[in-house]
Amino acid sequence: MLPPWLGQAVGPVLVIVLVLALAVLAVATDHVRSRERALVGTQNLARLIEAQLSDNFDKIDIYLQLVALRHGSVLQGGGADPGGTGLQVQPRMARVALDDVAIADADGAVRLRTASLPAPLAQVGAQEFFRRAVAEPRGALVVVVGPVPGGPAGAQDGASRIVFARAVRDARGTLRGVVFAGMSGAQFDQLFEGIDFGVHGAASLRTEDLQAVHYHPATQGAPAGVSDGLRRAVRVAPAQGSYEAAGTVDGHQRLNAYRRLRDHPFYVVVGQSMQDAMAGWRANTLMVAALAALTIVLTLWAWLMLVRSSRRQLRALHNRFEAIVQSSSDSIVSKTLQGHITTWNRGAQQMFGYTEAEMRGQSAVRLAPTDRQGEDAALIARVRRGESLQDYETQRLRKDGTLIDVSMAVSPVLDARGRIAGISVIARDISRHKAMEVEIRSMAFNDPLTRLPNRRLLMDRLRQAQLSSSRQRSYFGVLFIDLDGFKRINDSFGHEAGDQMLIEVGRRLQAAVRQHDTVARLGGDEFVVLLEELGVDEKTAADHVNTVADKILDAIERNYHLRGETHRCSASIGIRLLVGSQESPEQVLMDADAAMYSVKRQRRALRTFAFE
Structure with missing residues (x-):
């Protein structure tokens, strides 16, 4: 037979298992939600930067068209001298400023330029931006990134910069020249100012073949490479998407989101460090673990206190129950499934007139009137089926032969294994109540x-x-x-x-x-x-x-x-x-x-x- 304390331990064990399960579920759920929030935040940053880049590229395109309209006469065979410096750069557009602007004829000779463009750069026909602008069938804006020999004043030779160019054609579609403008990496980095990427967050601008054009924050040493995760994600979803990978520059694990620029052959990639994104989750995990540990400790302590006091409480409860049964004016009787009486309280003695010695071991049929002799067997059969009866009204016979009206509550008595072992009958004398019912009915009618x-x-x-x-x-x-x-x-x-x-x-x-x-x-x-x-x-x-x-x-x-x-x-x-x-x-x-x-x-x- 198992010790009693083992049965009492089932409850605390279940509580501990439940607490641990809830803690694991809470931590896992919070991890998923934290990751989802980080992904949504990263996607929103990528959407914001993509909108800013596209907006600035569109404004630069409009500005180049205005320059072509205003100074297009230099491409008609007259006007300014070759290499002339009559252009002025727009002071500032949107959040960035251009370093230089120039107009070259169909042969690549610069006909008009800003003072910031070095004089030796008089022929651009061999430059990639010039060839791509001429080859663009729709005359759209072309953006080229790469070293330009003889860069702007103050820049190192061959330094990386961004060149915007578009072809200039007459009404018949004949090529007249190319208007172009340049922007340094420092100017371009202004687009990322004021945006919170977190402590270890990063952003980059990449070409269609995913080569890094610009990296924020600026780094020293080797340029940023291309992770396999980005290549796989772009193959699946070329326009926009997300992936998780370690940074190719600093090695930080990041949750990244990328978007293709509107109408331009570039990608903007934004990464939020998992270390930053999951900081709140780690704090919540520690708090949940502390609460779970405290709950388990309190549960074990309460269980130990329960084991120590259970016997004392059960003894007190038994004494109290015995006192209630013996002091009750109701008849409280228990009997076997065969109908033999096993307990008989003082209330039963007062109600029926029999002492406990006279009724213990006797059949309960002794109390039934002649016309109700089969009633007890029917009640026992219903209790055997697991039924409980409340307010069952009937009549019973007193020792002196008089009949009394009683209301009985009949319920099964279960053993330790939950099986029906006996029957409990609580009877109340309702003779006076019945008489009052008759009197009330008579008064009503x-x-x-x-x-x-x-x-x-x-x-x-x-x-x-x-x-x-x-x-x-x-x-x-x-x-x-x-x-x-x-x-x-x-x-x-x-x-x-x-x-x-x-x-x-x-x-x-x-x-x-x-x-x-x-x-x-x-x-x-x-x-x-x-x-x-x-x-x-x-x-x-x-x-x-x-x-x-x-x-x-x-x-x-x-x-x-x-x-x-x-x-x-x-x-x-x-x-x-x-x-x-x-x-x-x-x-x-x-x-x-x-x-x-x-x-x-x-x-x-x-x-x-x-x-x-």
Whole structure:
């Protein structure tokens, strides 16, 4: 048999496993979300830089077109001398500024230039930008990156720079020359100012074949190479995409996003260092690990405290439960699945009259009345199926032979393995409650003084009489009775005498009618008699009603002996004889009442009746 503490350890172990699982899930989920946030941020940076580069390239293109329009006359065979320096550079466009601007004719001879362009650079026909601009069929802007001999003043010979060029053609499409402008790497780097790449973030501008044109931040030494991850990503998605790779310059692992410039043969690549991107995740991981460790420590401590106090608590709980059972006024009994009683509390002894010694080991059938001997077996069968019964009302037999009404809660008792080992029965004496129910029901439908049906019960029976009369086409009668002279007796001899007279009138009315007829008191000195099943013949029905009315008047007019005095009383009766009836019960009663008052107004003899 396993030690008790091992069973108690299952809960803490499950809690620890759950805490660890939740911690791992939280860390993994946060890792995915942190990576997603870093990727979205990198893509947004790439989109921002691509927009800035494309916008500046477009403005430079427009500027070159304006230069060609304004100074195109030098390409018509006249105007400025070759190598002339009459051009002025636009001070600043967007976020960058050009170093020099020049116009060359169709043979590559520079006809007009800015002062910043070195004088020896008079022939550019052999330059790559010139050849590509001439070869561009649509006359679009050409961007070329590479060393230019005799660069601008202050630059080293062969230094890397960016040249923008576009062909100049006349209306017939004949080549007239090329207008071009140059920009140093330092000027170009201004596009990246103000953008937060993080501590180890980087960005680069690359050609269509992914060769690095510019790298930010600027580095010393070998130029940036091309990672295999970038090559694979561009092959799959040439326009834009993302990949993870180590930087070819500094070796930092980065999450990179790239985009192709709009209308230009370049890529912008932005990388966010994984070290920077996952810094928040690492902090959250440490916090989750600390919380998980604290939870595990507290769980183990609580489990140790539980093991130490469990026996003491169980002992106290058992004593408390035993005290509750013994002090309860309810009968609390347990029995076997065969129905033999095993425990019997003091409440059961008070309720049934048997002591514990008399009932222990006895069958519970001993408490069942003769007509309920099979009830106990049926309850045991239901409990064996796992059912629990609440508020099961029945009757049981006391030791003195009297019956009591009880409400029982029957439930199975389980052993340590969860199997049904016995039955628990808690019974409560509801005899007084049942008596109160009968009393309340009587008060709701009966007159409290005469115990005759009241108005509510009369209306229900009158409604039923109408339905029965409609089905059978038989007559029924309603007699509305009002006592004459009752007020005098009530005022002269007191309410007690009046109450005694009303009770006696009720008895006499019941004696004057059939058992299934209804005698009701509406209140005061008004009574109603409902005569049902008077037959289908109207005359026969009317004769029966008159006969009953005669008997009622005879009974009411007999002497009353009240408090040693003899009194007499008479009555006025209004009658309604009906078959079926589409009228409401209230209307039928009102018509009978009106007939009774007609009798009073005509001041006929006491035996005069009025039909409606």
